[in-house]
Amino acid sequence: MKNTKLINRRNFLKLGMKASGGALALSAIPIQLLADDEVTVDEPLAQAMGYVTDATTVDTAKFPKRAGEAGASQFCNNCALYAGKVDDEIAPCSIFQNRPVRGLGWCNAWVAKS
Template identity: 75%
Template sequence: MKKDQVMDRRGFLKIGMKAGGGMLALSAIPIQLLADDMVSEDEPLAQAMGYKLDATTVDTVKYPKRAGDVGATQFCYNCALFAGEADDEFAPCSIFQNRLVAGQGWCSVWVAKA
């Protein structure tokens, strides 16, 4: 191997950083797509519906429907509009154009699964 073919430590690190950056960029794409598909509590419709990712954080004074022992049993996973299984972490909800809501979430449209 010729002297100019020997890669010094700095060159090796530069290539490693570029490769790592590329891998990082590639791995961020699905996460970003998934994030765009998930309903955020900050969206206007979510706010209007009182949607929370964690149903236990719902303001039960503002939303008395979720107050008390009966209300505390309401979660997205047991709502009629949750298009998933009871143990799914996220599933589509028709109120949000079939974007993903949290199984442990809740909103004021909650309707018991039949």
């Protein structure tokens, strides 16, 4: 009977170790998913919105909103929909269901922060 208890305790501890290892592995997944979830310029919505990761490359003939002096100051990092600080390299954007976009990027939905 005592042996059974020891085995059970040992198995319980092994199970606990496996479970905690699994929990650690699961907790690492969201971090990896977030890093991999950045909006890319070739996605249909990004293309429709004219999203680019470098705002200085916007085709202003196609997107005149970013033309001229006022347009040249538009970047994701000063857009009202950018959920980051002005010096954040990357942050979530609500247009893209809070997936990360580049702070120096731009799209045609740009709205000045108030």
